[in-house]
Amino acid sequence: MVSTADFEYNFKSLYKPLCLFSLQFQGAAEDAEDIVQQAFADVWEKIRAGETILNLKAYLFQAVRNRSLSLASHAPLYETTEQLPDKPDLEPDEQIALAERDARLWSAIDRLPPERRRIFLLSKRDGMKYQEIADLLHISIKTVENQMSKALKTLRDTAIRIYMFFFG
Amino acid sequence: MERDKQQPTLDDRIRFVARHYREGRFDEEAAWRRFASSHGIRRANRFVWRWASAAAVALLFVCSIYYIMYRERQPEWIVVATDARGMKEVYLPDSSCISLAAASEVRYDRKAFGVERRDIRLRGKAFFRVKHEEALPFSVRTEATEVTVLGTTFQVAERRGQTSVDVLTGRVRLEAAGEKVVLTEGMSATYEHGRRRIELAQRQSANVLSWETKVLRFENTPLAEVVHDLEECYGIHILNYKETGQKLTATFRELPVEDVLQIINETLNTEWSYE
Numbered sequence: 001m002v003s004t005a006d007f008e009y010n011f012k013s014l015y016k017p018l019c020l021f022s023l024q025f026q027g028a029a030e031d032a033e034d035i036v037q038q039a040f041a042d043v044w045e046k047i048r049a050g051e052t053i054l055n056l057k058a059y060l061f062q063a064v065r066n067r068s069l070s071l072a073s074h075a076p077l078y079e080t081t082e083q084l085p086d087k088p089d090l091e092p093d094e095q096i097a098l099a100e101r102d103a104r105l106w107s108a109i110d111r112l113p114p115e116r117r118r119i120f121l122l123s124k125r126d127g128m129k130y131q132e133i134a135d136l137l138h139i140s141i142k143t144v145e146n147q148m149s150k151a152l153k154t155l156r157d158t159a160i161r162i163y164m165f166f167f168g
Numbered sequence: 169m170e171r172d173k174q175q176p177t178l179d180d181r182i183r184f185v186a187r188h189y190r191e192g193r194f195d196e197e198a199a200w201r202r203f204a205s206s207h208g209i210r211r212a213n214r215f216v217w218r219w220a221s222a223a224a225v226a227l228l229f230v231c232s233i234y235y236i237m238y239r240e241r242q243p244e245w246i247v248v249a250t251d252a253r254g255m256k257e258v259y260l261p262d263s264s265c266i267s268l269a270a271a272s273e274v275r276y277d278r279k280a281f282g283v284e285r286r287d288i289r290l291r292g293k294a295f296f297r298v299k300h301e302e303a304l305p306f307s308v309r310t311e312a313t314e315v316t317v318l319g320t321t322f323q324v325a326e327r328r329g330q331t332s333v334d335v336l337t338g339r340v341r342l343e344a345a346g347e348k349v350v351l352t353e354g355m356s357a358t359y360e361h362g363r364r365r366i367e368l369a370q371r372q373s374a375n376v377l378s379w380e381t382k383v384l385r386f387e388n389t390p391l392a393e394v395v396h397d398l399e400e401c402y403g404i405h406i407l408n409y410k411e412t413g414q415k416l417t418a419t420f421r422e423l424p425v426e427d428v429l430q431i432i433n434e435t436l437n438t439e440w441s442y443e
Contacts, residue, residue, distance in 0.1 A: 004209060005218075008200060015196035020185065029188055037203060044207055098181070105185045106194065124186035152182070159178050 007047070010056060011040055016103035018064050021095070025068035035071065039063040061096050101159055108158040112151055119144055120151040243277035250292075253403060255379070262286060262299050264306065267380045269293035269325070270403045293325035295380045298338075312361050313344035322351075323377055332358040334376045342366060375401065384420040384428070391416065391436075398428065404442040412436075 015036060022032035039060050046053060053059050090098065109117060122128045122136070123144075130148070134141040192198075203209075248258045250268050258266040258274060262282050266274055272292025280287065286306040288296075298306045300319025308315040310326040313333075320338020324331065333342050333351060340351045344359040347366050351357055356369040356376070375397040378384045384401055386394055394416050395406045402425045414436055420428050429440050 008204075008209075011200055011203065012196040015199050016194045019194045020188070023184075023188055029190070029193055033194065033199065037199065040203060041207065102181055102185050103194075105182060106189065109185065109189055110191075121186060121189060124183055125189055155182050156178060159181075 007044065014057065014060060016106055017096070017099040018060060020102040020106065021061060021099035022064050022068040024095075024099075025065060026072040031071060032068070035064055035067045039067065057096065058092065061092065061099070104158050105155055108155050112154065116147045116151050119147045123148060240279075244279050245275050246278050247273060247275040249273040260286070260288075262301060262304070264299045265297045267295040267297075269295075269379055290324055291326060293323065293327065293379075295321070295323040295377060297321045313342060313359050316341045316343070323380075329361045330358055331361070332356060332376075336377065379403070382422040384418075386416045386418050388415045388417055394432070398425070398442075402442070407441045407443060408439050410438075412438075 018036040018039065019029070019032045022035050023029065026032070042063060043053060043056065043060065109120070112120060119133055119137070122133045123130070128136070130141050130144045133139075133144050137144075248256060248266075248268060250256050250270050250272055252271045254270055256268040258268055260266065260276070260281065261278075264286070266288070268274055269292060272290070272294055274291075274294055275289045276287060282304060284304070286298075286301070286304050288306070288308045290308050290310050294308075296306075296308065296317075298317050298319050298321070302318060306317050306319070308324050310324065310331050312326075313324075313331045315322070315324055315333055317338060317340045320340060321336040322338070322340050323334045323336070325334075331344070333340060334356045335351045335353055337353055339353075342349050342351060342357050342359070344366055345364045349357055349366050349368060351368075357366050358369070359366045375384050375386075378397060378401040382401070384397060386397075389397075391409070391414055392411065395409050398404070399406055404425060416432065416436065418431070418435070420431070423431075425442060429442060432438065433440055
């Protein structure tokens with residue numbers, strides 16, 4: 001029997017990875033959150049009905065994958081498809097590990113100092129060039145480069161730490 | 169595309185994550201609140217429980233620490249006692265040795281003994297062979313007196329309202345009622361509880377340690393003293409003694425009391441017996 005506290009712990013630790021996982025099959029973040037909520041609701045009902053789910057994590061990822069794919073087949077994909085082709089080649093375990101790493105990258109962005117985060121997002125999310133960012137924020141291009149390299153180093157270190165954790 | 173098809177590169181993943189990143193998006197705390205409220209899960213309860221159990225654990229921890237500290241400070245008495253007929257050898261942790269006479273008791277705190285000093289409490293009579301330890305004074309405390317030494321052999325006897333100390337070797341300091349005397353080899357001192365005074369004797373009675381050594385020496389000794397020494401040595405009571413003005417000269421080495429009495433009776437033509 002899974003206690004409410006255990007369930008809450010699982011919910012919180014798997015929420016980000018599952019949302020990011022969903023985004024690999026369909027492009028809308030709001031839909032990703034709905035899908036993950038529904039997947040957890042489904043599991044919660046099963047647990048309350050006395051059913052046992054042997055591998056909760058694998059089960060949730062599979063459920064999110066199925067729901068995301070069926071949503072993607074109904075609606076046209078708004079995002080570019082450049083990241084899609086490599087998905088089917090990965091094993092489920094690798095996909096889960098990848099999604100968990102994505103979640104850690106996300107959290108690492110959360111923890112960046114606000115100014116550095118802003119510069120990083122202007123570059124990587126909004127696709128602005130360094131000179132454009134410098135002009136927008138009235139700072140030197142050196143500062144932009146400096147902040148970018150620090151932000152990228154933080155994120156790479158996060159990812160490396162995770163690798164060591166897996167294989168070490 | 170040049171890159172490995174199996175494993176997307178880290179920079180790809182960073183770009184992927186950054187593209188979807190919004191502040192506050194995918195917040196698991198907010199998501200859980202939404203989930204819990206739509207499924208009737210009360211989280212306040214859980215918090216109360218978590219705090220209560222954390223507090224209980226902390227309280228238990230603090231209590232255990234206090235209990236352990238309390239236990240550490242409590243003395244742990246080792247008590248050795250003899251009955252009216254018995255006699256015991258007590259070896260202390262510092263390899264000093266106590267010969268405990270009949271109807272006596274020594275005790276010491278196992279935890280404190282030998283830490284800064286060596287404290288012994290005595291009721292009755294005991295003979296001490298103290299291992300020399302310069303840094304650890306050895307003290308024998310009775311109800312009224314305290315005897316402190318470094319390393320020596322001596323006897324302390326507390327009987328009938330008086331404490332007597334007899335030193336065989338070394339030096340001994342006797343303290344009672346604020347008075348201090350130092351006794352050296354061969355000296356005796358007696359403290360009368362009622363009079364609150366220490367009295368010194370240069371020559372101790374020859375047989376004061378006989379109960380321990382089982383050697384009795386008499387040299388022109390009045391019979392009253394012979395009776396006293398026999399009673400002390402064997403822990404008996406002499407019967408049929410009459411004062412005749414005779415004196416006894418004899419040495420008895422580790423003889424049973426029956427043999428001693430037989431020899432005395434034959435020599436002095438008396439009829440002593442014992443109980």
